[in-house]
Amino acid sequence: MTNETERISQAQANPVFMTAKTAICLMENADISDASAIVRGLGLEKHDPLQNMTDPDVVLGNALVVETKYRTMCSLIKASGCHVCVDLPCGYTPKALHLSKASMGFIGLDLPIVVQEIEPIIRTLTTSSDEISFHGIDATNYDSIRTALQNVTGPLCITTEGMMMYFDAHEADAVVSNIRGILELHGGLWITPDPEFILQFFYSFRSIFGKNSLAKLAASRESAQQQSDVAQLTNPLIVKPDDIIRSSKTAEDFINSHGMKVEKITLAEHIPSLNIYQQLTQEQIRRFKAAMKDCHYWIITLDEKRQQADNPKQESTPFEMSCLLENNIFKATIGGRLDSLAAPQLLTAWEKTKTAGIPVGAEIDCAKLSYITSAGIRVFLIIQKALGKDLTLTNVNPSMEKLFIQKGFTVPH
Ligand SMILES: C[S@@+](CC[C@H](N)C(=O)[O-])C[C@H]1O[C@@H](n2cnc3c(N)ncnc32)[C@H](O)[C@@H]1O
Structure with missing residues (x-):
């Protein structure tokens, strides 16, 4: 069988990897450094992954969310005090390039199909090859992550952007348990916008599109569901806009049950200046910044007072x-x-x-x-x-x- 057959099998078994191609095209729209070079390296100049977003407003709203996440996360990673970022999943973003310029080590973890494509592209765009590595893993598979990090000295800043919503409850449980296992081994912290991703979309779209926002949000959700072949985009870690208080508690309890604790930081206080503001009116920017007061990124650390309910090595029998x-x-x-x-x-x-x-x-x-x-x-x-x-x-x-x-x-x- 050819490598191409194996690549097609990987793509068919894990269509969710395409959502990362959408993200890098949106990053190019937001004029994020090096996004354009990565898009060219991937042969995506025609922005094919955005083709089913026919409404330009839907692209604009998504680019706003993506740029906010990328820039805020980069700034939080640099402020974390850790010297190494473990980006799980790394997708196709230029984060490796950005962080290595700030003298941070970068370890990109993602499905093999993504790593096989992004690693050579990033290598052509940097001379800091020692500080950057990539590994094909499955986030539900503890051994694959532990092996990828075996030669790394902590503490680690683990980052998860745009992945947790694609898991069912059972898979999300395995991934959180695995991250707990890695924090126990290496020390550090886990930063993620994912629990409040629906809120970030909801408030961002509402602040720029007003009463038309719900239809535009529905179009965004449909596009993500189609690309990933995941019907629900929810699990106990995801906060639901129609039941914020209860679902936030469920999500926090879920983290606590894995022996970890949550600190929530308000997005409004941490968003750097965005390029995408050039495409918005002053009133839209004002409403957007105000809305981000109700949205949080989660900083998760081990809670020495709590025991983990399960053991990440339980399901480690190789295939x-x-x-x-x-x-x-x-x-x-x-x-x-x-x-x-x-x-x-x-x-x-x-x-x-x-x-x-x-x-x-x-x-x-x-x-x-x-x-x-x-x-x-x-x-x-x-x-x-x-x-x-x-x-x-x-x-x-x-x-x-x-x-x-x-x-x-x-x-x-
Ligand atoms: C929306 S993209 C986000 C990528 C990147 N963090 C970004 O912000 O652009 C979702 C990513 O999750 C990855 N992913 C999905 N399931 C995974 C799994 N089981 N293990 C590792 N990565 C996974 C996909 O390959 C894809 O790169």
Whole structure:
């Protein structure tokens, strides 16, 4: 199989990586340094990822949110007192370049498909190669993150921009648990705008578009959902605008249950000057700055008084797979974790089998499967769709049976 087939499998198993291409195009719109060079390096001069944002106001509103996040986060990272930023996920942003100019180390962590594209581009744009590294990981996979950081000396400033909303509750739980594990090993802090991302969108759009903001917000949400193939964009860590007090408590309790505590900093007090203001009226800027008083970024640290409820190493069995074609039936036996790193391998094996024509059936033996994420489920669904009939999942562990049935699979007994 060619590298291109593997790349396509990665893209199909993890379509969420495309949201990072949207982000870098929006950064170019906001004239953020080096964004243009990265867009060219990615071959995105025509801004294809923005094509489904047909309303220029939706692009403007998104560019405002993205520039606010990028510049505020860069400034908070530099003020954190840490010498190394671990950007989880790094996407395609120029943060590595910005922070290395400020003499900070930068470790970019993201899905392999992103890292394979961004690392060579960043290397051509900097001479500070020693301070910058990139690693392909899955944020739900503790071992992949721990291995990526094994030679790093802390304390670390871990940053998470634009990722937590794409996880379901189970995945978000694993990611928060993993970050806790990394903070225990290396020390430092975790800064994230993600819990209040809906509020940031809601207040930003309302301050610049007034009564038209809801329709423009809906168009933005639809675009993010389509690109990521994630239907909900919510989990217990995400604050909901229609129930702010209760959902904020749920989100904070969620962090506390992982033995960490939250300090919320008001966005209005930390936003540097923005280029995008040139595209806004004075009245829009005034309303925007006022609205950001109600929006917070979260600084999360270990709470020595609390114990973590779970253990990040629990689900660390590596992925294993064997496949064959028997009587024109694709038969796979899988074990360990079927996550964002492993799911493309199963998809590639399926693609390889079907070069001689679509098999008449597919059976996946899940006896040794210990953990599955939405990337794994997505690959099962791709196989099922190609077959045009039920995929047979055998020896399903009772703890996963309910999930598979909810996702529409038939689980024989
Ligand atoms: C909206 S982009 C944000 C990227 C970047 N932080 C920015 O601000 O542009 C979402 C990112 O989350 C990454 N991502 C999604 N699921 C992930 C996972 N399981 N592990 C690691 N990265 C993941 C995607 O690859 C993508 O780069």
